Amino acid sequence: MASESPELPELPELPESPDPTGDRALPAPGPGGGAPCGDPFTHDAGRRLADWFAASARDLPFRKTRDPYAILVSEIMLQQTRVETMLPYYARFLERFPDPFSLAAASEEEVLTLWRGLGYYARGRNLLALARAVCRDHSGRIPDDPAALRALPGIGDYTAGAVLSIAFGRPEPAVDGNVLRVAARLGALEDDILLPSTRRAVTERVRAMTPPDRAAQVCEGLMELGARICLPAAPRCGACPLSACCRAFREGKAEALPVRRRRMPPLVDRLTAFVVEGPEGILLVRRPAGGLLGGMDAVPLRRDVPVRDAPAYMEGLPSGLPDGLLSGAVVRDAGLVRHQFTHRTWEIRVLHVTAGEGPLPPAARLAAALSADDGSDRESDAASDAASENASADGPADSPAARFEPRARLPHRPLPKVVQKILAAADRNEP
Numbered sequence: 426m427a428s429e430s431p432e433l434p435e436l437p438e439l440p441e442s443p444d445p446t447g448d449r450a451l452p453a454p455g456p457g458g459g460a461p462c463g464d465p466f467t468h469d470a471g472r473r474l475a476d477w478f479a480a481s482a483r484d485l486p487f488r489k490t491r492d493p494y495a496i497l498v499s500e501i502m503l504q505q506t507r508v509e510t511m512l513p514y515y516a517r518f519l520e521r522f523p524d525p526f527s528l529a530a531a532s533e534e535e536v537l538t539l540w541r542g543l544g545y546y547a548r549g550r551n552l553l554a555l556a557r558a559v560c561r562d563h564s565g566r567i568p569d570d571p572a573a574l575r576a577l578p579g580i581g582d583y584t585a586g587a588v589l590s591i592a593f594g595r596p597e598p599a600v601d602g603n604v605l606r607v608a609a610r611l612g613a614l615e616d617d618i619l620l621p622s623t624r625r626a627v628t629e630r631v632r633a634m635t636p637p638d639r640a641a642q643v644c645e646g647l648m649e650l651g652a653r654i655c656l657p658a659a660p661r662c663g664a665c666p667l668s669a670c671c672r673a674f675r676e677g678k679a680e681a682l683p684v685r686r687r688r689m690p691p692l693v694d695r696l697t698a699f700v701v702e703g704p705e706g707i708l709l710v711r712r713p714a715g716g717l718l719g720g721m722d723a724v725p726l727r728r729d730v731p732v733r734d735a736p737a738y739m740e741g742l743p744s745g746l747p748d749g750l751l752s753g754a755v756v757r758d759a760g761l762v763r764h765q766f767t768h769r770t771w772e773i774r775v776l777h778v779t780a781g782e783g784p785l786p787p788a789a790r791l792a793a794a795l796s797a798d799d800g801s802d803r804e805s806d807a808a809s810d811a812a813s814e815n816a817s818a819d820g821p822a823d824s825p826a827a828r829f830e831p832r833a834r835l836p837h838r839p840l841p842k843v844v845q846k847i848l849a850a851a852d853r854n855e856p
């Protein structure tokens with residue numbers, strides 16, 4: 426996952442097709458999965474899984490290569506994204522950037538434009554930073570040293586494990602939500618899989634079941650098992666190559682596992698968004714790095730105006746800003762927008778501010794006045810949201826931090842979804 430947190434969100438599940446498993450081709454399907462098997466976390470179980478994967482893996486483009494760069498790109502694109510969604514992006518991306526050198530030479534805007542629609546833009550930006558670091562520090566080669574790989578932008582334990590296993594054949598576990606579920610069932614583990622201690626224990630168990638000569642196939646086999654067979658709500662134990670080794674299957678509790686703690690209800694942030702529009706376009710500001718939408722372009726946001734009081738605040742806005750910054754401007758309430766992040770909700774009152782007779786102040790001055798306490802929430806538990814919702818340590822290098830963006834260019838900018846919603850609300854509620 427991008428800037429991976431210790432607790433990774435579970436990957437989206439793949440839908441089952443009429444014959445999603447290719448079960449007819451499996452070497453030893455059905456309850457028991459072949460010869461009896463004791464401990465699931467052994468090389469014996471790992472080899473069964475590797476054999477099954479070799480015989481029935483789906484035909485996917487990123488499985489036809491051992492190019493570490495192409496595998497790394499696929500792993501980054503698959504974070505939080507379905508296989509069928511990422512495939513066209515993967516093809517286009519590798520066609521345009523076939524190696525780290527071509528990617529490193531690209532502008533951030535070009536990369537993000539190619540990424541548009543895939544979401545979680547931090548991944549694209551981290552990939553660009555990674556390519557530049559690889560060209561600068563590793564002669565353009567993805568390093569096969571675990572520490573060097575983990576030191577690259579956007580690479581956490583999961584992605585490092587996947588690349589090391591699949592591209593370099595090193596027995597480094599890659600544990601995400603799907604693998605946690607599979608392992609919890611294989612071992613009938615009753616521990617909360619969202620706890621870091623459980624993740625560490627599962628990592629060691631996966632390591633124990635990985636024969637050094639089958640590292641890639643065990644890694645991909647676990648991913649495949651989680652995506653097609655050991656499904657969250659209805660595990661297909663009858664088609665599982667590891668059912669003879671699976672304690673949850675033996676004990677009849679596959680569907681009761683894994684155990685995970687009750688999720689807290691999402692936090693709600695109430696914010697005010699300012700869509701400030703003048704002859705030169707709409708005011709965009711750079712979000713602070715390290716928080717929600719970190720480093721992305723957005724409209725100014727602040728959280729110190731209670732949504733309920735927004736109309737009154739709005740009336741006083743032109744004179745309420747320092748130095749009468751917006752005096753003469755027309756301020757209109759454009760309604761409420763809600764946006765759900767992974768662990769929190771933004772409820773946003775949208776104010777559409779249009780220039781009056783006189784010119785608007787410079788973008789930087791307006792941005793500073795309007796963006797106080799802007800919801801970036803750098804100190805709070807938004808960290809995991811920040812990791813998955815476009816956070817990045819570096820801002821876009823290709824545009825100023827605060828500027829008026831011409832309307833005609835907005836559709837070509839990689840704006841976060843929530844900002845697109847805010848702009849749509851301002852447009853929709855035009856008088």
Ligand code: SF4
Pocket residue numbers: 607610611654655656660661662663665666667668669671672673674679
């Ligand atoms: S729960 Fe069923 S599908 Fe999952 S690993 Fe065990 S036997 Fe296989």
